[in-house]
Amino acid sequence: MASVTEFFEKFLRIDRRWIFLAIAIAVVVPFFLPLGLPVVVTPPVQRLYDAVEELELGGPPLLLSIDYTPATSPELEPMSTAILRHVFRQDARVIVMTLHPAGYGMAESAILAAAEEEGAEYGEDFCFLGFQPGTSAVILGLGVNISNVFPEDAYGTPLTEIPMMEGIRNYDDIPLLISLAGWSASEAWVYYAHQPYGQRVGGGVTAVMATDLYPYLDSGQLVGLLGGMRGAAEYEELIGQHGSGVRGMDSQSVIHLIIIILIILGNLAYFMTRRQRKLAGEGT
Amino acid sequence: MRRRVPLTLCFIAGLFMAVQYFIPHHNVAAAYERLLLWLQTLLAFAFLLGTVSLIRVHYHKVRDRAPDRGFSIVMFVGLFLMIGLGFFHPSHHAPGSPFNRMFLYVQVPIEATMFSLLAFYIASAAFRAFRARTLEATLLLVAAAIVMLGRVPIGDMISARIPEATRWILEVPNLAAKRGIMIGVGLGMMATALKIMLGIERAWMGGGD
Numbered sequence: 001m002a003s004v005t006e007f008f009e010k011f012l013r014i015d016r017r018w019i020f021l022a023i024a025i026a027v028v029v030p031f032f033l034p035l036g037l038p039v040v041v042t043p044p045v046q047r048l049y050d051a052v053e054e055l056e057l058g059g060p061p062l063l064l065s066i067d068y069t070p071a072t073s074p075e076l077e078p079m080s081t082a083i084l085r086h087v088f089r090q091d092a093r094v095i096v097m098t099l100h101p102a103g104y105g106m107a108e109s110a111i112l113a114a115a116e117e118e119g120a121e122y123g124e125d126f127c128f129l130g131f132q133p134g135t136s137a138v139i140l141g142l143g144v145n146i147s148n149v150f151p152e153d154a155y156g157t158p159l160t161e162i163p164m165m166e167g168i169r170n171y172d173d174i175p176l177l178i179s180l181a182g183w184s185a186s187e188a189w190v191y192y193a194h195q196p197y198g199q200r201v202g203g204g205v206t207a208v209m210a211t212d213l214y215p216y217l218d219s220g221q222l223v224g225l226l227g228g229m230r231g232a233a234e235y236e237e238l239i240g241q242h243g244s245g246v247r248g249m250d251s252q253s254v255i256h257l258i259i260i261i262l263i264i265l266g267n268l269a270y271f272m273t274r275r276q277r278k279l280a281g282e283g284t
Numbered sequence: 285m286r287r288r289v290p291l292t293l294c295f296i297a298g299l300f301m302a303v304q305y306f307i308p309h310h311n312v313a314a315a316y317e318r319l320l321l322w323l324q325t326l327l328a329f330a331f332l333l334g335t336v337s338l339i340r341v342h343y344h345k346v347r348d349r350a351p352d353r354g355f356s357i358v359m360f361v362g363l364f365l366m367i368g369l370g371f372f373h374p375s376h377h378a379p380g381s382p383f384n385r386m387f388l389y390v391q392v393p394i395e396a397t398m399f400s401l402l403a404f405y406i407a408s409a410a411f412r413a414f415r416a417r418t419l420e421a422t423l424l425l426v427a428a429a430i431v432m433l434g435r436v437p438i439g440d441m442i443s444a445r446i447p448e449a450t451r452w453i454l455e456v457p458n459l460a461a462k463r464g465i466m467i468g469v470g471l472g473m474m475a476t477a478l479k480i481m482l483g484i485e486r487a488w489m490g491g492g493d
Contacts, residue, residue: 023404023407037438037440038440040440042447070394070399071398071399074396102395104387105384105387105388105392108384112379132324133327133328134323134324134328137320141317141321144320149324212462214458214459214462215463215466218459227435228435233437249436249437250437253436253439255403255407256432256438257433257438259432260429262410263410263414265411266410
């Protein structure tokens with residue numbers, strides 16, 4: 001029994017670099033040897049997909065606010081790519097903007113890549129408004145007049161000269177708004193766009209933030225929600241084109257499993273050594 | 285007088301923003317629109333304030349020859365290079381501008397690398413610190429394990445009950461706790477807003493009172 005305790009004590013003191021190595025292998029290997037695990041679509045993702053599906057051909061545009069930074073882009077970029085592909089495939093239109101200064105580059109690369117892939121045309125199918133500081137003021141201002149907040153697009157063209165912006169004044173002309181954010185921007189859209197103006201808002205956030213948004217989902221203040229890479233993978237499943245969301249699911253599955261195994265082993269080792277110490281204490 | 289003017293302005297602006305929702309008149313709407321533009325201009329100055337503060341902190345580090353002043357020099361090089369490329373490069377508006385390339389090929393990998401390190405530290409910390417020492421810790425541990433499995437496809441493969449349990453955890457106990465916290469925070473925000481409007485809370489004016 002003493003040797004078992006000794007083993008567990010050693011195990012508890014394992015060099016953390018072994019854990020780092022296990023995680024690194026778990027991340028990398030599934031990218032080269034995909035497990036092809038099936039992705040089941042959950043109701044919040046289905047609801048957001050259905051809301052995008054309702055956008056009309058050449059009709060009022062979706063407003064997509066890409067509010068994430070490079071740090072959270074592995075979780076959120078697959079969402080923006082999948083949503084943009086979906087919008088362009090049904091010949092709907094989209095206005096892209098950001099509330100975060102670092103979101104400018106993320107938004108621009110996402111929209112240009114999706115537009116090139118789907119053959120969408122700038123000014124007709126999509127436009128990019130860029131960034132404006134002042135989260136709450138920007139969201140409230142868009143409800144009054146978009147051109148007050150963004151007099152020009154990101155490239156200096158006045159909104160009045162962009163064909164797809166004709167007749168688009170405020171939230172009344174936007175059937176759906178989706179915020180993809182790695183911070184509290186999605187909540188801000190609920191507070192300042194849905195509540196005062198009745199704007200339909202959908203969200204896409206990192207997995208750790210998703211729990212914060214469930215109350216809005218339940219109350220109907222959010223039409224749908226994509227939570228983390230899993231949300232992106234589900235959306236990719238719905239549009240029928242797998243991307244980095246589905247690819248990342250294999251790695252994430254293995255990592256989650258490893259973490260759970262580590263927690264179980266850590267607890268087992270802890271309780272075994274504690275029990276042995278107690279027994280040894282009673283024996284002396 | 286120095287205190288009365290900002291306090292009065294604060295009271296009027298706060299009161300107006302609160303009551304304008306209930307007055308559907310075009311003059312009120314126009315004033316609201318004007319106030320939003322002012323607010324946006326005002327908030328843009330926060331960036332200027334932040335930049336000035338950043339420069340001051342790092343300038344002092346370089347001037348005083350602080351041991352970690354190398355990082356401050358790197359910060360200055362990055363800051364002024366990006367400002368230069370953003371404002372003065374002839375193609376600063378174009379999609380493939382040097383400013384954008386610097387962002388995509390320098391800042392994106394740096395931030396992504398920093399954030400991805402979390403996975404390694406979380407795994408190590410979970411192994412060393414996540415112990416079922418008490419009933420509360422055990423409940424947390426079990427809930428975390430179920431949600432972690434339920435949020436990945438492997439959970440579906442192990443058992444259809446795991447995603448169901450995950451949804452229940454997120455939509456019942458999580459929702460109840462979040463709502464409670466949010467209602468508390470909301471009431472607290474209202475109380476703080478009233479205190480600021482009525483001049484009871486004056487810390488925003490500086491001076492410590």
